[in-house]
Every structure is written in structure tokens, then in C-alpha cells.
Amino acid sequence: MRIGFIGLGNIGGPCARHVLAAGNELTVADLDHDAQQRLVDAGAQEAAHPAGVAEASEAVLLSLPSPEASCAVVTGEDGILSTASPASVVVDLSTNSAGVTEDLFKACAAAGVDYIDCPVSGGSVGAEAGTLTLMPSGDETAFGRVKDVLLCFGNEETQWLGPSGTGTLIKLINNQVFLVGTQVFAEGYLMAAKAGLDMPRFLDVLRGSSAGFYMLLSEMIVNRQWDDSTYDLSLAEKDLRLALESSEQIDTPLPLTRAAHGVLEQAVQLGLGDKFFIGALEALEHEAGFTVPVPPQED
Structure with a gap:
């Protein structure tokens, strides 16, 4: 053909x-x-x-x-x-x-x-x-x-x-669920670290609990592995923006998605647009005035 x-x-x-x-x-x-x-x-x-x-x-x-x-x-x-x-x-x-x-x-x-x-x-x-x-x-x-x-x-x-449009809407919702869910883990991880919790124990408990569903990329987030990107943060920001634009046509409020988009938008403004999208943690850290340390590597 x-x-x-x-x-x-x-x-x-x-x-x-x-x-x-x-x-x-x-x-x-x-x-x-x-x-x-x-x-x-x-x-x-x-x-x-x-x-x-x-x-x-x-x-x-x-x-x-x-x-x-x-x-x-x-x-x-x-x-x-x-x-x-x-x-x-x-x-x-x-x-x-x-x-x-x-x-x-x-x-x-x-x-x-x-x-x-x-x-x-x-x-x-x-x-x-x-x-x-x-x-x-x-x-x-x-x-x-x-x-x-x-x-x-x-x-x-x-x-x-x-x-026409069915595939587009499914893709936008897929990205919406994935991106917002990942950001939810990043927020909880930052909160636990700033509170001074024992992070290995904290992560073990989450992995064995209902929060484990949101930890698909947790190891990469914990180890701050976002310099090499297969899905740029700027593209993730664009995808959530398109989901929000589409939701207005369908007259469906997306408050969680709107909040997550705001974090990605801020991350782009901080110069993180070419990083892997999980680098949005840096925008959350910026607001919290706290940077989560990388845990020591086990022997």
C-alpha cells in the first residue's frame, strides 16, 4: 500500500x-x-x-x-x-x-x-x-x-x-487517570518525607496497602530518575490541558485534573518541560520549601 x-x-x-x-x-x-x-x-x-x-x-x-x-x-x-x-x-x-x-x-x-x-x-x-x-x-x-x-x-x-472522537476521548481520559494518579503518590511521598517519617517503612506499608495501586513509578520518583524522558513533562501538561478543554465541551467538571494540570504548568515554568513527567515533584517541593533526599543505596 x-x-x-x-x-x-x-x-x-x-x-x-x-x-x-x-x-x-x-x-x-x-x-x-x-x-x-x-x-x-x-x-x-x-x-x-x-x-x-x-x-x-x-x-x-x-x-x-x-x-x-x-x-x-x-x-x-x-x-x-x-x-x-x-x-x-x-x-x-x-x-x-x-x-x-x-x-x-x-x-x-x-x-x-x-x-x-x-x-x-x-x-x-x-x-x-x-x-x-x-x-x-x-x-x-x-x-x-x-x-x-x-x-x-x-x-x-x-x-x-x-x-469520530471516541478514540481521542479515551486517550485523554487514560492520560488523565495516569497523570493525576502518579501525582497523588508524589504528593503523599513529599508529605511523608517532610514529616520525617521512616521512608523505607513508609513505602513498604504503602506497597502492601490500597495505595499500592498508585505506585507504578514510585521507584523512579524516589530515586529522582527524571532526567531521561520517554514522556516529556511539557507533553503531559499539554495532554491534561486538552482533557480540560474537552471536558468543557462535555460540561463535566474535573477538579482533580485541573489541580494536577496546575502543578505541571508550574513545573514547565520552572524549566522542567524536557524532563520525564514525574519531575513535577520539583514543583511540589518548590511550594513546600523542602527537597526530598535520595535514599542511600543499599550494598
Whole structure:
């Protein structure tokens, strides 16, 4: 199948390589010339802009950092819709708001193009392994035409989820639960440390109790392992902001999510945007006037 891929970063790059390795014809574009060249060296064709990718492709996959980028690539000057053939498919792997997803679906439909919102979960590790969780929604027939391509990098149990926007909303809620839950542990950990509790005993009790559900990344938080990131704090801030924007459309209050977003926002202002998202602990420490020490390493 003739596939286009726009956005070749930590998620898009590995996904595009899987698509190419499966024997598809691939045309790529990215603002990062080095990322684009790596795919060209592997056998892909390159295009100067999204319109060139669409012109060469039956389906175009997007993996972009923001809703603004998705809108520009699809509907902007030299965007996909300026050259896409009717009945072609746009599959957006990016995380957008519900409103942006609706706008892109309508813009593509007006041009006779199918738009599938298909956000992913699993990070760069899942992308490299080809095991991402995919959340596709839109036209079910259009999804059927590109399902085999998506399975090049996605979980084999991937299923169509429903009308356009369903996948986007599920992804936003997934991130909301994960990010807020992780921050809840960080708050409790900071409180215990500042109170002078015996931290090894404290952590042992939590692990064996109901709080253990919130301790997925506790070891990384305790050891302050957020310099190497697979999910930047700035992206986490963006994802919670999009969840809040979407909740307003659905008229659903999200007070915990709003509070967690405020912490991430403050962390970005402190210069932590390129750290792993658990580095938001530093924003909490800043407010508390206390830095949790790293425990001594056991022999």
C-alpha cells in the first residue's frame, strides 16, 4: 500500500520504520531533516511538504506534537487536503482535543477524505517494539482499509472503537487517570518525607496497602530518575490541558485534573518541560520549601 508518514519523532519514527519493513511504499516528511533522512536511508521517499506526501499516498499517517500542528498539516497551506485524492485516508496518531478532532473530521469529510483519530499509548518503547495500544475511531470501513498498516506497529487486538472522537476521548481520559494518579503518590511521598517519617517503612506499608495501586513509578520518583524522558513533562501538561478543554465541551467538571494540570504548568515554568513527567515533584517541593533526599543505596 502507498503510505505517507508525517512526524518522525520518538513515536512516529519507529512506527514509520515498521510500516516500511512490512513492504509498504512509504513517503515521509518531517521538519527535522535528520529524522527524515534516516527513513530515506532505510528506503522511503521524501516530500518537501504534507501536500507532497498526500499526493503520493493512499493513506497518510500523522504523529505530531500538538493540535496546532495537526491542523496545519491537514488544512494549512501545502497541507494534505490541498492534494489528497477523494477516498484517501488520514490517520492521526497524535493526541488532540475533542474539538480539534471534530474540526479535522469535518474538514476531511468536506474534501471526500476519511479522517481517523487514532491516538496511541505505550510511548517510544512500545513504538520501537511495535506493540502500541491504538485507539482508532471514525468511519469503520475506512479503518478496515488501513488496519493492516496500523498493526505494523500496534497491538494485534486493536479494534475500531466507534464514531469520530471516541478514540481521542479515551486517550485523554487514560492520560488523565495516569497523570493525576502518579501525582497523588508524589504528593503523599513529599508529605511523608517532610514529616520525617521512616521512608523505607513508609513505602513498604504503602506497597502492601490500597495505595499500592498508585505506585507504578514510585521507584523512579524516589530515586529522582527524571532526567531521561520517554514522556516529556511539557507533553503531559499539554495532554491534561486538552482533557480540560474537552471536558468543557462535555460540561463535566474535573477538579482533580485541573489541580494536577496546575502543578505541571508550574513545573514547565520552572524549566522542567524536557524532563520525564514525574519531575513535577520539583514543583511540589518548590511550594513546600523542602527537597526530598535520595535514599542511600543499599550494598
